[in-house]
Amino acid sequence: MKKRFQLSTPTKYAINAFLAAVLLVGGTMLYNSGLLNRASKAVLIQCGIYSILAVSLNICTGYLGQLPLGHAGFMAVGAYVGAIFWKATVSWPAGLTILLGLLIAGLAAAVFGIIIGIPALRLKGDYLAIITLGFGEIIRIAIINLDGITGGTPGLLNVPKYSTFLLTFACLVATIFITHNVVHSRHGRAILSIRGNEIASESCGINLTYYKVFAFALSAFLAGVAGAVYAGFQGSLFPKSFDFMASINILVMVVLGGMGSMTGSVIAATVLTALPSLMQALSSYRMVIYSLLLIVVMIFKPSGLMGTKDISVSRFIEKLVNGELFKSRKKEGQEHE
């Protein structure tokens, strides 16, 4: 029998690095070329931000199998911490302060993730959903009331606008890179095994609490980073942007894309962010179309657009060379878009 053609690991990495570079460089050139108007640019950045959020929530929902409803809370922590840090350090060199800001925002959200995760993850299903929902609201109310620091309801204004196309999508690529590498390691398998069967997982020596809290914290960290990028993009923050509906929005993206598929999360986040602005003319029917879309997907593909599958160009090339492309399951595309 002929040996199946396979790409070596370094080649796969080179392909993915190349694609990421094409995305970042090509995207930046397009972004600065003047072909896009202000509104499309804003939509593009938002697609990136929501993709990070969806991928990060997917760690909890898709891989760990829990249903947290307070993701916007973590995003808010990251956004405000990042914004306040950036406002305080405007005089610093931009590169340093941007990176530090993202890191601090992520860490702050992760700390909240751990604090809320330890008690919340003792509960399951709807109870976890309710406690995280409550947490999200607590964060929002706290932001409103801490108006000395956060600006309260009138908002936190004049945040330095650091978020360029490059920064946003570099964060997205990093998020996908980190998530992918964590999931395909012993730590990721531990998380996946918890989704599969908690009792069996524990019998295999997996420390349930540790890995649940870890997944929660990682998810929160990435949401915090996304929040900071959001702050640097908007230039001003208002508590009402982080309400319950924001959490639901992100959850819908994850469910629609497929729980356990990063590609699905990115596609769904892009579609659901771009769609409303493309349908300006139909704005009064927007929510109807939105709901219909969800219903249709849930009827015909309850596991979401991508199920648990991820797309990989390397696998695509392997199949192409092996001539299996149209024999087995259908098309594959690109990992980083």
Place this chain on the structure above:
Amino acid sequence: MSEKLRPLGPKGFVPERDLDKIPVLETHHLGIDFGGLTAVNEFEITIGRTEITGLIGPNGAGKTTVFNLLTNVYKPTRGNILLDGVSTAGKSTAQLCRMGIARTFQNIRLFKDMSVIDNILVGLHHEMDYTLPEAILRLPRYWRGEKIARNRAMELLGIFHMQDLAETPAGSLPYGAQRRLEILRALATNPSILLLDEPAAGMNPSETAELMENIRRIRDTFQIAVLLIEHDMSLVMGICEGIAVLNFGQIIAKGTPEEIRSNPTVIEAYLGKQQEV
């Protein structure tokens, strides 16, 4: 280590070859109540290092409850358990796994949407020692750890000739293969005692015979003890060196297969009392 020879008394039937070693598992006055119901009481057993022991009894006798007690899924109300001479009180199920106790489940609990090899790799979790940052940055220790673990997983799959199924989702395996995979996943945790909960359930006689051979081979290769719950008497009588019979949460008989087969109390528990005419 110099261990004293333990007096066995009426508690055990440790085979001769294990006599001068410290027993792998020992329980004293083990019992659990659920509310007012005493599910298991005064459960005493001693298992030698390489012994194959059977735990039998009618339905509802408390056999699976014993397994749950031994793995601390339930916390015992009374008594204590010694694993390799160390008390397991206050340890979590995950910690007990690392101390050397592994199990399978009566109703199969595989990670269904993970591949066969990934299921085993979960069992090998603690055999890999790379840290999280090493995994994220894909440093050499990650590749080395993964490679060793994968080779080990393939070796384990070889026991049941399942190498070709490595990338199949575990949930799509036929029933018998799922049971075998569960045994392999338990073995992957490098146990000193393996608890099998009805390993032959749903298997046909030829599969059962093969399983029997494999359990014996696993014991010989890995030099571990096996405690199994089983209703298939051909399997129990065929491979077990010692048998404990449980009824209403109490051990009613202990001994070699021959002794158990002719024990009137056991016959009574299974078939009921013969009416005096």
